[in-house]
Amino acid sequence: MASNPENPAYTAANDGAGASVRQAENAYFNRELSWLAFNHRVLEEANNTAYPLLERLRFLSISGSNLDEFMMIRVAGLAGQVRSGVTEISIDGRTPRQQLAAINARLHELEAKQQQALRTLRPLLEAEGIHIAGEDRISEAAEGWLRQYFLDHIMPVITPQALDPAHPFPFVANGGIGALFNLTRESDGSKLLEMVLIPAALPRFIRIPAEVLGEEAIYVAIERLVCRYAKLIFPGFSILGDGVFRVLRDSDIEIEEEAEDLVRLFRSAIQRRRRGQVITLEIDESFDPEAEILLRDKLGLSQAFVTTTEGMLGISGLAEVVEEDRPELKFVPYNPRYPERVLEHDGDAFAAIGGKDIIIHHPYESFEVVVDFLRQAAADPKVVSIKQALYRAGSQPTVINALIAAAEAGKSVTAVVELKARFDEEQNLKWAGELERAGVQVIYGFIDMKTHAKISMVVRNEDGGIRTYCHFGTGNYHPATAKIYTDLSYFTADPSLGRDAARLFNFITGYIEPQELEQIAISPLSLYERIVEDIDCEIELARQGRPATIWAKVNSITDPGIIDKLYEASQAGVEIMLVVRGICCLRPGVPGLSDNITVKSIIGRFLEHSRIYAFGNGEPMPNNRAKVYISSADLMERNLRRRVETLVPITNPTVHDQVLDQVLLANLIDTQQSWLLDGETGDYHRVESDGDGFNCHEYFMTNPSLSGRGEALKESGVPKLTLRKGTS
Structure with a gap:
């Protein structure tokens, strides 16, 4: 029997040497901190010198977009629990408040590394003629063009709003960027605070055209342009100080089980999401102190993260710069094969x-x-x-x-x-x-x-x-x-x-529950039970002294019941190799707990997304008798208990070989894009690869699949993979 998935503290199964009791905080990694470790791996690809320059910038942008979603959903959820007085303990034994404190420390570290990555990339991009917010490079000709662009395209769209008792504080939308100005009227010396919100319809970066600057590309962030030409917005005022800010709000949608009309519910819920609780306020390092006090007060920052950014706000916006038409600074285009x-x-x-x-x-x-x-x-x-x-x-x-x-x-x-x-x-x-x-x-x-x-x-x-x-x-x-x-x-x-x-x-x-299914398993009815049953089979094989192996490729592992069962299998002698792209609450390689489990993560040109489960079935892996499944489900509580998912067995010999001997095996032996999880610290370390390392993405880009290759490609064959080397 698997341990109770609702109870994070549990007693381990008897491994033959007697039962051992493990404390929850020693048996699992925290889900949220594991996700932040994943996004750190994504960010590290921005520092990968093997990648073309604009692809490195793309990874930096992706890390920013990922972090935004994490704040809007996961952190917002924890903050809501704290506001509601919820003290439910996480899988690793932390309260919501303790998790927020740990997240806060990691967030500051991650954001600092994002800004450092941008500082590293900027001079490299400049050497290629691409300048980001390059105000220091704005020539007289460029200055004239920018000023006119501002007058023609930005001034008609923006709306300055006075901040005083006579005006309600403006609503700042989720993801909204704005600027605050501390002003003095030149005629009478009276003081005024003004806000200018950047409409979402405007581009984040303004690119000065080639006819103005020749071949060089200069991108100026729109919020910097608003500050640059503030005198045009506020004639007759002296500008004492300014500052740029960005807001993220709670963007999750709660479903009411009694809802009678799901369509109407979601239309209204989407509107409410745009006005959700503020979760993050980012301000730039030069933000006017008086304006900052007002902003913090008016936004109602209970349980919100406030960060002062020494660099660029909204790193995700760099995706616009990545679209620069410089194919030599991007991956060589790949055209997928038709089977x-x-x-x-x-x-x-x-x-x-x-x-x-x-x-x-x-x-x-x-x-x-x-x-x-x-x-x-x-x-x-x-x-x-x-x-x-x-x-x-x-x-x-x-x-x-x-x-x-x-x-x-x-x-x-x-x-x-x-x-x-x-x-x-x-x-x-x-x-x-x-x-x-x-x-x-x-x-x-x-x-x-x-x-x-x-x-x-x-x-x-x-x-x-x-x-x-x-x-x-x-x-x-x-x-x-x-x-x-x-x-x-x-x-x-x-x-x-x-x-x-x-x-x-x-x-x-x-809503007709199937009385029986011939091949597939589905959640929430039978998928969890099928996986546990197959793990139990491998445990029994190991106890009989026969080969026992579990391979899996998923995006996340968080379910305590499955983790417990994998620990039990490890202690019984089952060899377990897991490819987990993102969150992993399981601790691999811990003596007495998970000695026989290894966990790796692959981050590369493509986003690993397929879910594959394989069980050796009494023979060394890979083998033709192995039980192999593809699935829509990750090993998470939500997938196994609160979603409709499929687990589909692969029995056709050619397809079986492709999924097990080609797709899954290639992921296991990859060395050029792989990170190994340290079960003690939770840190990931990039796999050291020499010049002959194996890259699974390149392998699949250059070799046809087994089941889709057809007669025309039968003679050419596909390089055979082995567990110890890339090809043989």
């Missing part, structure tokens, strides 16, 4: 899938095959119905258009649209409306659970009768993220998987 297996069937996805299961490895293989699967279903007269789960479809309407075309062609189309996909709620509401207008049956799923499963189901009326084709994914139906996220798309016409898919959709749309 040869499908091309050999003249592009007919159903013929290719009907002949044999196939798995597509994104972004190395094109997401277009997923879209084509739906497009062909829409146009195919044999197709009777389409059922599709949509978690994040993005702003590009390719998948949505395919579903609309199917409905307009007379197919029965059902779309499960998840309104609770964080920060995609508005976009999903928009798509839901368009789908409904086209005649698609739109279902919003459960009020208290997110539908996170990635599944598509197409039913065809063929000569031999009804046949079901399924797509199970580890990632979203999102054309943009499919270019940078590593995910797996599994296509199959296996009848038992088709029946399971139908039962899953009935569960989501009609």
